[in-house]
Amino acid sequence: MTFPQFAYKNITRNLRAYLAFYLSSSFAVMIFFMFAMFIFHPALETGYMNNIAKKGMVFAEWVIFVFSILFVLYSVSAFLKTRKSEFGILTIQGASPKQLRLLITLENVFIGLASIVTGIIGGTVLAKLFFTAGSYIVEMEPLELYFPLKALGITIGVFLPLFVLISQFTLFIIHSEEVVSLLKGSVKPKREPKSSIPFSILGMMFLGGGFGLALFAGIDIGSAVIITVCTVIGTYLFYSQLSVWVLKLLKRNKKFYRKGTNLLWISDLMYRVKDNARLFFIVSIVSAVAFTATGTLATYKSMFTTEDSLYEMEFLSYSSNKDENEQLTYIQQQFEQKNIDYEQSKFKVIETGQGSSNYPVLVLSYKDGIKILPELKTSKLEEGKGVYFGQTEREGYTVLQDNTTDLQLNNQQMSIKLQSIEQPLLSLHDVLVVDENTFNLLKQGNELVTFYAFQFANSKENLDISQKIHDHIVGETYNPDARYSSKAIEYYQTVQLPSLSLFIGLFIGIIFFLAAGSFLYFRLFTDLYEERKKYKSLAKIGLSEKEMVKNANIQMAILFFLPFLLAIVETGFALQVLQREGGFSNVFQSGVITILGFLGLQLLYFIVIRSSYIKNLKEYVYR
Amino acid sequence: MADVLQVQDLNKIYDGKAIFQALTNITFNVEKGEFIGVMGPSGSGKTTLLNLISTIDRPTSGQVIVNGQEPHKLKKGKLAEFRRKELGFVFQDFNLLDTLTLEENIMLPLTLERVDSGEIDKKVQAITQKLGIDSILNKRTYEVSGGQKQRTAIARAIIHQPFLLLADEPTGNLDSKSSKDVMQTLQMINEKDKTTMLMVTHDPSAASYCDRVIFIKDGKLYNEVYKGTNQKVFFQQILDVLSMLGGDPDDLSTVRL
Ligand SMILES: Nc1ncnc2c1ncn2[C@@H]1O[C@H](COP(=O)(O)OP(=O)(O)O)[C@@H](O)[C@H]1O
Numbered sequence: 001m002t003f004p005q006f007a008y009k010n011i012t013r014n015l016r017a018y019l020a021f022y023l024s025s026s027f028a029v030m031i032f033f034m035f036a037m038f039i040f041h042p043a044l045e046t047g048y049m050n051n052i053a054k055k056g057m058v059f060a061e062w063v064i065f066v067f068s069i070l071f072v073l074y075s076v077s078a079f080l081k082t083r084k085s086e087f088g089i090l091t092i093q094g095a096s097p098k099q100l101r102l103l104i105t106l107e108n109v110f111i112g113l114a115s116i117v118t119g120i121i122g123g124t125v126l127a128k129l130f131f132t133a134g135s136y137i138v139e140m141e142p143l144e145l146y147f148p149l150k151a152l153g154i155t156i157g158v159f160l161p162l163f164v165l166i167s168q169f170t171l172f173i174i175h176s177e178e179v180v181s182l183l184k185g186s187v188k189p190k191r192e193p194k195s196s197i198p199f200s201i202l203g204m205m206f207l208g209g210g211f212g213l214a215l216f217a218g219i220d221i222g223s224a225v226i227i228t229v230c231t232v233i234g235t236y237l238f239y240s241q242l243s244v245w246v247l248k249l250l251k252r253n254k255k256f257y258r259k260g261t262n263l264l265w266i267s268d269l270m271y272r273v274k275d276n277a278r279l280f281f282i283v284s285i286v287s288a289v290a291f292t293a294t295g296t297l298a299t300y301k302s303m304f305t306t307e308d309s310l311y312e313m314e315f316l317s318y319s320s321n322k323d324e325n326e327q328l329t330y331i332q333q334q335f336e337q338k339n340i341d342y343e344q345s346k347f348k349v350i351e352t353g354q355g356s357s358n359y360p361v362l363v364l365s366y367k368d369g370i371k372i373l374p375e376l377k378t379s380k381l382e383e384g385k386g387v388y389f390g391q392t393e394r395e396g397y398t399v400l401q402d403n404t405t406d407l408q409l410n411n412q413q414m415s416i417k418l419q420s421i422e423q424p425l426l427s428l429h430d431v432l433v434v435d436e437n438t439f440n441l442l443k444q445g446n447e448l449v450t451f452y453a454f455q456f457a458n459s460k461e462n463l464d465i466s467q468k469i470h471d472h473i474v475g476e477t478y479n480p481d482a483r484y485s486s487k488a489i490e491y492y493q494t495v496q497l498p499s500l501s502l503f504i505g506l507f508i509g510i511i512f513f514l515a516a517g518s519f520l521y522f523r524l525f526t527d528l529y530e531e532r533k534k535y536k537s538l539a540k541i542g543l544s545e546k547e548m549v550k551n552a553n554i555q556m557a558i559l560f561f562l563p564f565l566l567a568i569v570e571t572g573f574a575l576q577v578l579q580r581e582g583g584f585s586n587v588f589q590s591g592v593i594t595i596l597g598f599l600g601l602q603l604l605y606f607i608v609i610r611s612s613y614i615k616n617l618k619e620y621v622y623r
Numbered sequence: 624m625a626d627v628l629q630v631q632d633l634n635k636i637y638d639g640k641a642i643f644q645a646l647t648n649i650t651f652n653v654e655k656g657e658f659i660g661v662m663g664p665s666g667s668g669k670t671t672l673l674n675l676i677s678t679i680d681r682p683t684s685g686q687v688i689v690n691g692q693e694p695h696k697l698k699k700g701k702l703a704e705f706r707r708k709e710l711g712f713v714f715q716d717f718n719l720l721d722t723l724t725l726e727e728n729i730m731l732p733l734t735l736e737r738v739d740s741g742e743i744d745k746k747v748q749a750i751t752q753k754l755g756i757d758s759i760l761n762k763r764t765y766e767v768s769g770g771q772k773q774r775t776a777i778a779r780a781i782i783h784q785p786f787l788l789l790a791d792e793p794t795g796n797l798d799s800k801s802s803k804d805v806m807q808t809l810q811m812i813n814e815k816d817k818t819t820m821l822m823v824t825h826d827p828s829a830a831s832y833c834d835r836v837i838f839i840k841d842g843k844l845y846n847e848v849y850k851g852t853n854q855k856v857f858f859q860q861i862l863d864v865l866s867m868l869g870g871d872p873d874d875l876s877t878v879r880l
C-alpha cells in the first residue's frame with residue numbers, strides 16, 4: 001500500500017467511524033428527549049393520572065436513562081476500536097499525551113454537542129409526528145407541541161456531562177495501552193469465547209427462579225424486586241454463558257456441525273453472542289419493558305363500558321346522612337360559581353337488592369318514573385308489575401337473565417313481574433319502576449333514600465367541579481351515607497383515561513422499540529466491513545452466493561429475533577403476574593395483541609434491513 | 624502433454640474514475656503438472672491476471688480455458704461449484720477465519736461439499752500429516768506462526784484435490800525461513816500429486832522453485848524463463864530478467880535463498 005492509499009483509507013475509515021458515533025449519539029439523545037418531552041407534558045402533569053401508569057412512566061424514564069448511557073458508551077467504544085491504530089500512529093509520530101488528550105476531548109465534546117442539537121431537533125419533529133399520529137390512533141385530542149423547557153434542560157444536563165466524562169474514560173483506556181497494541185488496533189483476532197458451566201447453570205437457575213416466582217409467589221414490593229433482579233441477571237448470563245455453552249454442545253455434534261454452512265454460522269455465532277451479550281441483554285430487557293407497558297396500558301382501553309345516564313350528575317343520600325343539606329348546598333354553590341344553568345330533580349326512592357346476588361337496585365314509583373322518562377306513560381303498569389332499567393351483563397357478570405320475568409327483591413316475599421327490561425336510566429344504580437301500590441308496599445320493609453338529579457348543558461367540560469363535588473361528598477375512598485356520580489368523571493375514566501393510557505403505552509413501546517432497533521442496526525453495520533472481507537475470501541474458495549445469503553440470513557435472524565423471543569417469554573411472565581395480582585382481567589389478550597403488533601413491526605424492520613444488508617454484501621462480494 | 628490451462632488474448636480494462644488497461648493481450652499455456660511462476664514489478668497486473676484465471680474477476684476480452692472448460696461462461700451457482708471443485712487458492716494474507724480452529728479451516732471446503740464427517744476426518748489427517756501441521760490442528764490462527772498459517776491455508780487449498788492450485792504472493796508475509804518451508808511444501812505437492820500450479824510472486828527465491836517463470840510488465844508479457852536442472856542457476860536467470868525489467872530496487876532487497 002502506498003502512503004496516499006494509506007492516508008485515503010484512513011480518512012474514509014474514520015469518516016465512517018465519526019458518522020456512526022455521531023448518528024448513534026444523536027439517536028440516544030433523540031429518544032431521551034422525546035420521552036422527557038412527553039413526561040413533562042403539561043397535559044399529563046395536571047391530569048388525574050392513574051397511579052400505576054405514573055409509576056410505570058417513571059420506571060421507563062429510568063430505563064431510558066441507563067440505556068442512553070450504555071448506548072453512548074457502546075458507540076464510543078466502537079468508535080475507539082476503529083481508531084486505535086490511528087492513535088498509535090500519532091503517538092509514534094511524536095504527538096504528546098497532552099495533544100492527544102486535547103484532540104480526543106475536543107472531538108468528543110464537538111460530536112456530543114452536534115448530536116445533542118440534532119437529537120433535540122429530531123426528537124421534536126418525531127414527537128410532533130407521534131403526538132398527531134398517536135392521538136389519531138387512540139381517538140383523543142392531539143397533545144399539543146409545547147415549549148419543553150424542562151425536557152431541554154434535563155437532556156442537555158444529562159448528555160453534556162456524559163460526553164465529557166466518556167471522553168475522559170476514553171483517554172484512560174488509551175493511556176493504559178501500549179503503543180504496539182494500539183497500532184495493532186482492531187485487527188487483533190479475538191480469543192475463543194469461554195463459557196463456564198457453573199455460570200451457565202447459575203444463569204438457568206436465575207431465569208428459572210425468576211419465572212417460577214412470577215408464577216407462584218405472592219407479589220409484594222420485595223418479591224417483585226427479587227423477580228426483577230433474578231430475571232435481569234438470568235438474562236445476562238443467558239447470553240454471556242448459557243448460549244455459548246449450548247453452541248459448544250452443538251459443535252460436538254459433528255454430523256450436524258460439519259454440514260454445509262453450519263460450521264460457518266455456528267462458530268461465528270459463538271463469537272457474536274458473546275460479543276453482543278450486552279447488546280442482546282439490553283435489547284431483551286428493553287423490549288420486555290416495552291411490551292409489558294404497552295400490553296398493560298392497552299387493557300384500560302377495553303376495561304370499562306360506558307353507561308348512559310339521563311342526568312349529568314346524580315347524588316344519592318341515605319337517611320343516615322347528616323350532611324345532606326350541606327352537601328346539596330355545596331353542589332348548588334359550584335353551579336352558581338361557574339354560572340351554570342341547571343335543573344334539579346328530587347325523588348324519594350327505595351334502595352334494595354335483587355336476585356340471588358343481591359345486586360343493588362333503586363325502586364321508583366310510577367309517578368316519579370314518568371317524571372324521569374315521560375315515554376313511560378304509554379305503558380300502563382299493573383299492580384305487582386315493573387319495568388327494569390339496567391344492563392343484564394356487567395364486566396362479564398350476569399346481573400339479570402335476559403328473559404327474567406320474575407324479579408325477586410331482597411327482604412320480600414313476593415316477586416315483581418317484569419314487563420320489560422330497558423336500557424339504563426341512571427349511572428349510579430339500576431332502576432326498577434313499579435306502580436304506586438306496589439311502591440307503597442315495598443316502602444315498609446326497606447330504607448327510603450333521597451335521590452337528586454341535575455341536568456345542565458356542556459357537561460364534559462365540567463370535570464373540574466365534578467371532581468370537587470366528588471371529593472367533597474365521597475372523599476378519597478368511600479362514603480357509606482352518600483353516593484355521587486358525574487358524567488364528566490365517567491367520561492374521563494372510561495374514554496379519556498384509557499385512551500391516554502394506551503397512548504402512553506404505545507409511546508413507550510415505540511420509543512423502546514426504536515431504541516432496540518437502532519442498537520441492532522448500528523451493530524450490524526459496524527460489523528459489515530469485516531463481514532464483507534470475510535465473505536469475499538470465502539467466495540474465492542468457492543462459497544456460492546446462495547450459501548452466503550443463507551448464512552447471513554441465519555446470522556441476522558438470530559440477531560433480530562433471539563432477544564425478541566426472550567423478551568416475549570419475559571413479557572408473558574410479567575403479564576401473568578399483572579393478571580393475577582394487579583387485577584387486570586384481560587391483560588393477556590391485549591398482551592398477545594401487543595406482541596403480535598411488535599412482532600409485525602420487527603418482521604418489517606428485519607425485512608428492510610436484511611435486504612439492504614444483503615444487497616450491500618452481494619455488491620461487494622459478487623460484483 | 625496436454626495444456627490444462629490456456630490463456631488467450633486476455634485483456635482487462637478497469638473502468639473506474641479513470642479507465643485503466645491493466646492487462647493487454649496476454650497469451651500463454653500451462654501443461655499438466657507444471658509449476659508456473661508469474662513475476663513483475665508492483666502494479667504490473669499480476670494479481671489481476673490471477674483473479675481472471677481464478678474467475679474472481681471477469682476479463683474485458685479473451686479466454687481462459689481450464690481443462691477444456693470456459694469457467695467465465697458458467698452461471699453464478701455453477702461458477703462457485705467450479706471454484707470449489709477445480710481450483711485451490713493460497714493467499715498472501717492466508718485468508719483463514721479467526722473464528723475457526725485450524726482443523727475447521729482446513730475442512731471448510733469439504734463441509735461446503737457436504738462430505739461425510741468420517742471421510743472429512745480421514746482426509747484432514749492425511750493431508751495435515753503430509754504438511755507437518757497435524758499437531759496444531761486445535762489451535763487458532765492467532766496461536767501459530769505465519770508459516771504454519773500458510774501451510775494450513777495450503778492444506779485447505781488442496782484438501783479437495785483441485786485441478787489447479789493458484790497462489791498470490793504466498794510468501795509475501797513470511798520471513799525467509801517460513802518462505803522456504805512453504806515453497807518446499809508447494810514443490811512437494813506439485814511433485815507428488817502432480818497438481819498444476821500457478822504462483823504470483825515478486826520474491827525471486829520463491830520463483831526459483833517453479834518450472835517456468837513468466838514475466839509481465841505494464842500488463843504485457845515481457846519474457847519467460849525455464850528452469851534447467853539447477854535451481855541456483857535458475858535463480859540467477861530470474862534476477863537477470865528482473866534487473867532488465869527495471870523493477871524497483873525494493874523488490875530486489877527481498878532477495879534470499
Ligand atoms: N479494482 C481495480 N480498479 C481499478 N484499477 C485497479 C483495480 N485493481 C487493480 N487496479 C490497477 O491495475 C494495475 C495492476 O494491479 P495488480 O494486478 O494488483 O498489480 P500487481 O498485483 O502486479 O501488483 C495497478 O495499476 C492497479 O492500480
Ligand SMILES: [Mg+2]
Nearest residue numbers: 666669670671
Ligand atoms: Mg498483487
